[in-house]
Amino acid sequence: MSRYTPEEKVKIARDPGRPGTADFIAALFTDFFEQRGDRLCGEDPSILGGIARFHGRPVTVIGHRKGKSLEENLRCNFGMPSPEGYRKAQRLMRQAEKFSRPVITFVDTPGAYPGKEAEERGQGEAIAQTLALMSALEVPTIAVVTGEGGSGGALALAMANRVLMLEHAVYSVLSPEGFASILWKDASRAGEACGVMKLTAQDLRRGGIVQGVLREPEGGAHTNWEAAFRTVDAALVKELAALDKLRGPALARQRYEMFRAMGQGLPPAGREEP
């Protein structure tokens, strides 16, 4: 049993002192070479990505970036990507497949940015295409939800063969505030929403949405980065070794079947078909 309520976990998951994508990259990878731009119209710093070595092996690493200082927060739009960010991620994933590199993603975003320009440039299309692309990649993919997994903007980087979550991270269809205001027309009931949404790593593991929960150090990842890095590193090594046993088409099939099965309690497909 966890000592924290779902509402407390949402607070912890959003703690600015938690290690972010840039911190995980610096600690777990070597030779990081950042790749910028979507090759269409822009560069979105709220998604950080590039090539790096993981235990000596070239991989593609991509994640949401919230930024550490206020200046950085603003530049990264507090981790809320625009279509350019998702299209950059697509570009990096296609390259990863071309060069047979595994893809490792770090997920930490309040959601995709609900802005005017983002809509104008096709936020929905960008997320949809990222999902479609990830679903069929013939290289191993692992996603780690490290903080806040907010909505489609998080899912777009999390359609992986294995989805892992830090113990106090959260992952949900919408922010608890948005959920409360849509369902109950009252954003102040966000605390109550946390309770019914089943957004904790433990609930999601039980529901078959994530495949592993990574233990955080006593007090949470923000109190002891080194311990959090060691845990994530060990989990990635283990999952990557397991996925290395599958060939490209089998990796795509495993991923397809895993997401295809989400949403239980439904009857099997009709037997007599016209």
Add this chain to the structure above:
Amino acid sequence: MNQTFSRRRDRLLTYRAMREGKITSSRRTGCPECGEESASLEWERGLWVCPQCGFHRPIDAYYRLANILDPGSFQELEEGLSPADPLSFPGYPAKLAGLEQSTGLRDAAVAALGKVDGHKAVFAVLDSRFLMGSMGTAVGEKVARAAEYAARKKLPLIIFSASGGARMQEGIFSLMQMAKTAAAIRRFQSGGGLYISCFTYPTTGGVTASFASLGDIMLSEPGALIGFAGPRVIEQTIKEQLPEGFQRAEYLLDHGFLDRIVPRSQWRAVLAQLLALHEKGGRA
């Protein structure tokens, strides 16, 4: 179920009789877009497009199919697929039961096999009467099964979207339907399948950010609101008012996200043309 079916048939027969002028009525219906009232008969003759301003009012899935398919070609698929309550969300099962009673639908999507001008295709149509066409597990599953069925039968897939986005009451399971449907569409297309995506008023959130944006051909009814974030959320975020026409079909056409805008009366002709152009998979 039989009761539901006969109610549905009665309604379609009534519509037809109204179109043919066999029924007259003095009832009037207001337009949610321009606020003007018109005779209900006028609305019906125009397929529920506002006689004053041209607003394409949401229509139910069976009515839409009845106006597009060749008579007698409709065969419903996966009719028994019913919704789940994966979060045991308070009040949700009662809400679903009430909506099934009032709409005759199990959930917000109808899948069918049908023909347009003799061309066979698989259809999935979202119905906004059912919780704003939001995508829960049953909608995601139905779209995925329609895509898989179309792949097995080597038939084109045509989806009409109308959705407020994710089904909040199904939480994270609702979110995962974006992944499920995007993957199913991708697999269908990789196998050479033609997917025509048709937007209708309104389509937002997780449906826009998954299967609805992945069409080989992208079409929309005039004036349809299409977006990822809803206009109110955007206005709250950027703290300014959005310009007239923002996120409407015409705006998306201008920004390169649609192939064409199709008025309601032209769906049959446009779909028939596209299906004919893709016959034999493009081989002579």
